Amino acid sequence: MLRMIFRPGSLAVLCLVAAGNLAAEPTGDADSIVRSSNLAAYYAGQDGRAEARMIIRDAQGREQRRQFTILRQDVEEGGDQKFLVVFSRPSDVRGTAYLVDKHVGRDDDRWLYLPGLDLVKRISAGDKRTSFVGAHYFYEDVSGRGITEDSHELVETTDRYFILKHLPKKAAEVEFSSYVTWIDRATFLPMKIEYTNSSGNVYRRVEVLETEEVQGYPTVTRSRVQDLASGGETTIEFRFVAYDIGMPDAVFTERSLRNPPQRWLKRPGKD
Amino acid sequence: MSNHPEGRAGQGSLRCMAVLLLCIVMSSTGLAQDAAQNAGQNAGQEDGWDDDGWGDDWDGENSAGLVWTGFLEGGVGSRWKSDPQVGRKGTLQDLRVRAKTEWVGDSLSAGFIGELLLDGIADEVDVEIRDLTLSFSPTDRLDTKLGRQVLTWGTGDLLFLNDLFPKDWVSFFAGRDDEYLKAPSNTARLTFYGGLANIDFAWTPDFEPDTYLTGERFSFFSPAAGDLVAPDPPLNGIEPDGGFGNGEFAVRVFRTIRGVEYALYGYRGFFKQPTALTPERQPTFSRMTAFGGSVRRSWGPGLINSEFAQYISRDDRNGTNPLIPNSQLRFLLGYEWELMTNLTAGVQYYLEWTRDYSELVANSPFPQFEPDQYRHLVTTRLSYRAWQDKLVATIFVFYSPSDSDYYLLPKLTYRYSDQWSFTAGLNLFGGRKIQTFFGQFEDNGNVYARVRYHY
Numbered sequence: 001m002l003r004m005i006f007r008p009g010s011l012a013v014l015c016l017v018a019a020g021n022l023a024a025e026p027t028g029d030a031d032s033i034v035r036s037s038n039l040a041a042y043y044a045g046q047d048g049r050a051e052a053r054m055i056i057r058d059a060q061g062r063e064q065r066r067q068f069t070i071l072r073q074d075v076e077e078g079g080d081q082k083f084l085v086v087f088s089r090p091s092d093v094r095g096t097a098y099l100v101d102k103h104v105g106r107d108d109d110r111w112l113y114l115p116g117l118d119l120v121k122r123i124s125a126g127d128k129r130t131s132f133v134g135a136h137y138f139y140e141d142v143s144g145r146g147i148t149e150d151s152h153e154l155v156e157t158t159d160r161y162f163i164l165k166h167l168p169k170k171a172a173e174v175e176f177s178s179y180v181t182w183i184d185r186a187t188f189l190p191m192k193i194e195y196t197n198s199s200g201n202v203y204r205r206v207e208v209l210e211t212e213e214v215q216g217y218p219t220v221t222r223s224r225v226q227d228l229a230s231g232g233e234t235t236i237e238f239r240f241v242a243y244d245i246g247m248p249d250a251v252f253t254e255r256s257l258r259n260p261p262q263r264w265l266k267r268p269g270k271d
Numbered sequence: 272m273s274n275h276p277e278g279r280a281g282q283g284s285l286r287c288m289a290v291l292l293l294c295i296v297m298s299s300t301g302l303a304q305d306a307a308q309n310a311g312q313n314a315g316q317e318d319g320w321d322d323d324g325w326g327d328d329w330d331g332e333n334s335a336g337l338v339w340t341g342f343l344e345g346g347v348g349s350r351w352k353s354d355p356q357v358g359r360k361g362t363l364q365d366l367r368v369r370a371k372t373e374w375v376g377d378s379l380s381a382g383f384i385g386e387l388l389l390d391g392i393a394d395e396v397d398v399e400i401r402d403l404t405l406s407f408s409p410t411d412r413l414d415t416k417l418g419r420q421v422l423t424w425g426t427g428d429l430l431f432l433n434d435l436f437p438k439d440w441v442s443f444f445a446g447r448d449d450e451y452l453k454a455p456s457n458t459a460r461l462t463f464y465g466g467l468a469n470i471d472f473a474w475t476p477d478f479e480p481d482t483y484l485t486g487e488r489f490s491f492f493s494p495a496a497g498d499l500v501a502p503d504p505p506l507n508g509i510e511p512d513g514g515f516g517n518g519e520f521a522v523r524v525f526r527t528i529r530g531v532e533y534a535l536y537g538y539r540g541f542f543k544q545p546t547a548l549t550p551e552r553q554p555t556f557s558r559m560t561a562f563g564g565s566v567r568r569s570w571g572p573g574l575i576n577s578e579f580a581q582y583i584s585r586d587d588r589n590g591t592n593p594l595i596p597n598s599q600l601r602f603l604l605g606y607e608w609e610l611m612t613n614l615t616a617g618v619q620y621y622l623e624w625t626r627d628y629s630e631l632v633a634n635s636p637f638p639q640f641e642p643d644q645y646r647h648l649v650t651t652r653l654s655y656r657a658w659q660d661k662l663v664a665t666i667f668v669f670y671s672p673s674d675s676d677y678y679l680l681p682k683l684t685y686r687y688s689d690q691w692s693f694t695a696g697l698n699l700f701g702g703r704k705i706q707t708f709f710g711q712f713e714d715n716g717n718v719y720a721r722v723r724y725h726y
Contacts, residue, residue, distance in 0.1 A: 056659060064661075064689050090689035091340030091371075091725045101530065107569055109530040116450040118423040122532070124573040126609035134660040134686075175612060232659065254527065255464055259406065259414050262375055 030152040033162050033183060039078055040188035042144040044217035045243025047073040049264060052238050056135050059231030065090060066133055069265045070142075073247055079104050082252035083143050086260045093133065097257045102143045110139070113257035120257055129174055136225045136234040141206070150179075160185060176204070187211065187218035203229045214241045242268050341369035341726060348446045348719030355714070356490035356501035362717040363445045364391025371402075379407045392445075392488050401455045414462045421453045422460065422473055424523050424534070425578060426565045428652060429667065430621050432580035432601045433536035433563040435521060435543060436473075439482035444489055444712070446696055446719030454482055456519075468526040475519040478511050480556060481543040492711035494637040495552075499705055499714065508545025509555040517541075531568040536580070537561070547586070548594040557595045558585040573608025590627025593634045598626040607652075617652035640706045647673045661686045669709060676702025676710040695720040 054066040067089040073082045085098040095115035102108045107125030114121060128140040150166040157163070161182040168174045175197070182192040189211060195204035210222035219241050226233040245268070251261045348363030366389040374381045384402035404418035425434035429452075442451035456479035463470045484491045485505035493500040511517040519540035526533050538561040547557035563580030580601045587595035602624070607617040625631060628644040635641050649672065654665045662685050669678040682696035698717050702710025 058659065058661075062688065064659075064686075092342070092689070092692075094340060094371075109569065116421070117453050118421045120423075122567060122574055124608055124615070125569050126572045130609075130613055131656070131660050136659065250464070253464075255414065255462070255469075258462075259408075262380075 030154040030164055031147075033154065033164060033188075034147050034152045034166075035078065036188045037181070037183045037190050038144065038147050040218065041190055041220070042081070043074055043077055044219065045074075045215070047071070047245060047247050048241065048243045049245060049247075049268075050238040050241040051267070052236055054135050054137070054234055054236045056234045057232060064134060066093065066135065071247060071251060071261075071264055073249070073252055081143065084252055084256055084261075085142070086265055087133070095260075096133075097260060098133075099252065099254070099257055100143050101252075104146055105148070108143065111254065111257060118258070120254060135236075136227050136232055137236065141225070155180070157185075161191065184218075189218055189220060203227070209235075212241075215243045217243055240267050337372045337374060339370060339372050341371045342723050343368050343726070344448075344721060344723040346447065346719060346721035348717050350715065350717050354490055354501070356499050357486065357488065357714075358501070359392075361392055362488060362715070363447070363719050365389070365447065365721075366391075379405065381405050399455075412464045414464075416460045416462075419455050419457050420460065421455050422458060422521075423453060424471070424525075424536070426532075426534075426567045426576040426605065427578060427603050427621070428605065428607075428617055428619060428650065429669075430603055430619060430648075430650065432578050432603055433523075433534075433538070433561065433565065435519070435538045435540065435561060437479045437481050437543065441482050441484060441488055444484075444698055444715060444717075446698060446717065446721070448694070448721070454479070468524050471521075471523040471525065473519075473521040475521075475540075476515070477513060478517060478519055478541055478556065480508065480510065480541070480545070483508070483544045489712065489715045492640075492706045494640040494706065497637070497640070499711060506545070506554060509549060509553050511541060511556060511558075531566065534565045536563045536565070542582075542584075542596055546596045550594070552594075557587070559583065560585055563601075570606075571608070573606055576603070576605045578603040590630035591634050593631075593636055597628075597631050600624040600626065610653075613656045615652075615654045617650075617654075619648075619650040621648040621650065622646070623648075642707070643673045645673060646708070647671060671702075671707070671709065674702060674707035674710065675704070676700070676707040678709040678712070690725050692723045692725075693721070694723075 049069065049071050051069050052067070056064040056066070066087065068085050068087045071084040071086075075081060081100075081102040083098075083100040083102065087093045087096045087098075095113075097113040099111045099113075100108055101110070108128070110123040110125070112121045112123055113119070129138045131137075132139045132142055149170070150168050153165045153167075155163050155165050162185060164181050164183065166179050166181065168176065168178075171177065176195040177198045179193055179195040181190045183189070184191050189208060190206075191208045193206040194202045197203050204225070204227060206223065206225045208220050208223050210220075212219050212221045220238065221241070222235070222237045224233060224235045245264070247261075247264050250256075251264055344365065344367045346363050346365040346367075348361070350360045350362060353360045368387045369384065370386075371384045373383070382402050382404045384400070386397075386399045386401060388397040388399060390397055400419050402418075402420055404416050404420050406414065406416045408414050422436040423434055425432055427434075431438065437454040437456050439451050439454040443449075456475045457477060458473050458475045460474075461472045463472075483506070485507065486501035486503065487505040490499045490501040492498070520538070521540075522537045524535045538559075540559060541556040542559045543556070545554035545556055547555050549555050560583045561580050563578065565576065565578035567574065567576040569575075582599045582601065584590075584596055584598045586592070587597060590597040600622075602622040603619060604621075605617065605619040607615065610616040623642075623646040625642065625644050625646075632638045632641060649670050651668045651670075652665065654663065656663050662683070665680075665682045665684075667680040667682075671677070677700070679699040680696065681699075682694065684692065684694045686692045696719055698715070698719070700709050700712035700716050702713065704710050705713070
């Protein structure tokens with residue numbers, strides 16, 4: 001199903017990522033580790049698609065589920081990106097679609113389409129660190145947090161990880177006072193992130209549970225976020241991941257909210 | 272709208288009881304099932320990723336055959352005391368079943384949303400098709416959607432200037448889901464995506480009015496009577512004859528440039544409510560043309576939007592005919608932002624400027640009841656989400672300083688699970704005078720509750 005077609009474009013990106021890794025390794029410079037990690041986590045390939053399922057579990061163990069397909073296109077490697085998320089389950093959110101124009105250095109533009117009302121609702125930029133469709137993930141976890149929004153410090157290098165501490169530049173805009181990431185030295189994927197509040201307690205933890213290599217890109221296929229204060233958690237699983245599928249720009253416009261682009265949402269290899 | 276005569280309160284309350292009973296049975300069994308399911312999952316499987324939990328595996332979604340979804344909903348609502356005009360307390364006694372499906376082919380897709388509604392207030396069984404559409408793209412740049420559908424555009428929050436698609440105000444005032452404020456119409460929609468701009472065109476061959484207040488469920492002010500009325504038989508506006516020229520044509524030209532959304536609008540059709548009178552003094556819909564524009568963008572920590580619309584009353588261009596509404600200019604300015612985490616605030620200023628006002632007053636048989644030349648309206652929305660968005664508390668306030676009236680809509684929605692959700696709220700109206708827009712509905716204030724089960 002995952003045909004290994006090496007296109008010149010994807011090879012170039014691979015080289016770029018590798019070059020980034022090499023550059024980061026000898027200096028151990030925090031900013032370049034964060035840059036490489038950002039590329040590995042959010043910029044694999046020129047574009048990508050994945051099907052995702054989330055299980056949202058509250059402190060009482062009650063579960064809710066979400067299923068969606070996510071499409072991504074990079075406008076610029078390490079820079080602006082576009083995302084389209086189309087929900088298929090549960091039934092009350094089926095057909096709901098979420099479009100993001102992610103900008104580096106200024107606020108993202110975000111729209112939500114509510115099919116029952118045929119309403120294209122714009123979402124204000126402020127509430128990026130609030131629940132993404134009821135999950136313990138934030139909107140910002142889906143599209144990535146701008147790497148210039150925090151200052152980074154390399155606190156430890158172990159056999160497996162770069163351990164970095166990050167402090168927000170605008171503390172008033174976020175609920176954490178700092179966070180620590182464990183970045184895999186081989187793949188540059190952030191394998192664990194722990195958020196600390198103003199009283200010095202870790203209250204939120206994001207962990208990668210499984211990774212897979214897809215078309216040469218190390219890819220997170222299973223991850224979990226825990227709200228340690230409330231006891232709730234959300235697990236997300238990605239399948240049918242494909243990179244460099246050659247989506248045109250038009251996929252990431254208002255048109256796709258009302259009229260989801262079936263050609264790209266459809267599972268690859270299924271006709 | 273139902274044309275049933277009123278005065279079957281006895282049957283109505285019986286139906287209401289049945290609905291309530293059904294809701295209770297539904298909820299108790301369903302909740303027990305959910306609890307058992309959750310307990311089983313927690314005990315049996317550590318991570319809950321067993322495909323059984325989804326009801327099928329990953330392939331289920333892509334397998335052949337139609338996927339049917341929908342819900343069952345029960346809703347009740349009541350005034351505090353019986354409305355002397357309408358002669359009853361009840362405002363909502365619904366039992367509703369929805370079935371929804373879609374079929375997606377390579378070049379053609381079809382959608383269907385149908386509902387069966389047992390309406391205890393209208394005392395009838397309704398079959399409502401909210402969506403029955405065929406969609407296809409004849410060219411790369413053109414999307415076509417034909418059939419019964421809900422359409423929305425414009426930038427207002429519960430204020431509609433250039434969105435002249437049908438609204439169902441009866442459902443809205445009765446506390447039905449917000450979705451029902453938008454009524455479906457039989458429309459051909461074509462959307463062209465061009466390099467310079469996108470163009471939406473919607474043609475509704477048969478005029479589709481709003482679902483307006485008729486006196487069956489809610490009373491309203493009648494200038495002729497000089498008082499609140501609830502006519503029996505209910506108010507029934509005379510709709511225009513068929514024919515190409517009496518259809519509705521709506522167009523929108525829109526484009527987003529660097530995150531700023533621009534749109535221009537046009538409409539040719541009728542006032543959506545029976546605000547005109549025939550020479551025989553029967554309520555009817557007079558002809559109207561509208562044009563306008565809107566801008567929406569992020570600004571500071573939030574979103575700012577502005578919209579205007581010019582309504583041209585084609586049957587009374589100079590405003591001298593007392594039977595026909597005058598032309599109006601409508602203007603909106605809105606701002607929405609996150610006040611604090613999970614608390615979103617929205618404020619809007621809205622103006623209705625009645626043109627040719629001196630002609631209106633000079634020719635009106637009831638000048639004392641005519642609205643002000645400038646009707647100012649301010650709205651506020653506060654929306655708070657808690658418990659992973661499972662609980663949403665909203666309060667929306669309309670307040671008119673010129674009319675000295677208000678409409679308050681507090682609402683609480685609790686999404687207990689992916690299947691069960693509960694909603695309760697109030698519709699509170701008030702004002703200094705009985706003839707103003709919200710003031711006339713003071714006796715219609717109501718409290719409602721709904722239970723919904725999604726399948």
